[in-house]
Amino acid sequence: MADIDPPVWKLRWTDLWWLLAYPVYQTLGTIRHEGSHALVAKLEGADVTKFVIYPQTDLGRFTWGYTQWNNADTDWVTLAAPYLCDLLWFVGFFFLLTRLPWRNHLIWLNLAILGLLSPLLNSGVQWIEGFINPDSDVARIRESVPDVLVQLYFLLTLTTYVIGILAIYWRDWKLSQALLPATT
Numbered sequence: 580m581a582d583i584d585p586p587v588w589k590l591r592w593t594d595l596w597w598l599l600a601y602p603v604y605q606t607l608g609t610i611r612h613e614g615s616h617a618l619v620a621k622l623e624g625a626d627v628t629k630f631v632i633y634p635q636t637d638l639g640r641f642t643w644g645y646t647q648w649n650n651a652d653t654d655w656v657t658l659a660a661p662y663l664c665d666l667l668w669f670v671g672f673f674f675l676l677t678r679l680p681w682r683n684h685l686i687w688l689n690l691a692i693l694g695l696l697s698p699l700l701n702s703g704v705q706w707i708e709g710f711i712n713p714d715s716d717v718a719r720i721r722e723s724v725p726d727v728l729v730q731l732y733f734l735l736t737l738t739t740y741v742i743g744i745l746a747i748y749w750r751d752w753k754l755s756q757a758l759l760p761a762t763t
Contacts, residue, residue: 587681588747594688606632608697609644611668615660620648623657640712645761655723658716662705665698673743691747699740706733 585591609632615647617627629647631637648657656663672694673701681687709717709729 587687588691589684590688590748591684597688597692604692604697605643607693608701609633611664611697612661612701613646613666616646616657617628618649619657619660620646623653625649625651625653625657632635639713640714649667655720658720658723661716662702662732662736665702666739668714669695669698669736669740673747695740695744695747699737699744702733702740703737705750740755746751 613630613632614645617630620627625648627646627648629645631646632644634641634643636642676687676694705715705717709721710714712718717729717733729756
């Protein structure tokens with residue numbers, strides 16, 4: 580009797596080695612985050628003056644990167660762009676990972692990390708930082724948008740990310756059966 584490979588979405592102990600690639604994942608997430616700020620700032624008519632995607636302390640505190648633009652006619656949407664992008668990114672990768680017939684576990688796993696886990700971590704960490712650091716994106720968004728709406732957005736999206744990730748990894752969960760296509 581031949582051994583059958585586990586499903587592509589099933590985690591293996593050897594997947595822990597991918598933790599060593601954390602700097603690569605962090606850099607790609609920083610590019611997505613700062614790129615969202617830059618893109619929306621440009622769309623709102625601002626000039627992007629600095630686009631930094633590496634760890635540094637230029638702003639007087641540690642950041643993984645930052646984007647600076649002149650504030651000509653930009654509003655809270657430029658600050659919120661990475662979190663709106665996180666939601667779109669997550670939804671796109673959720674459908675990509677659950678609707679296509681993946682055969683290679685390593686490709687699937689890396690797409691799951693970049694597409695599902697990265698938005699959860701980015702939005703979650705930044706939401707918490709919004710309570711601690713008055714210069715953070717989320718704290719500055721809360722100056723322009725009613726606090727209850729900001730908190731509700733982050734609670735709903737973070738919950739969506741967690742449920743989506745759990746639905747993928749716990750395929751026998753009743754909610755997973757409602758969210759995911761039937762397996763053949």
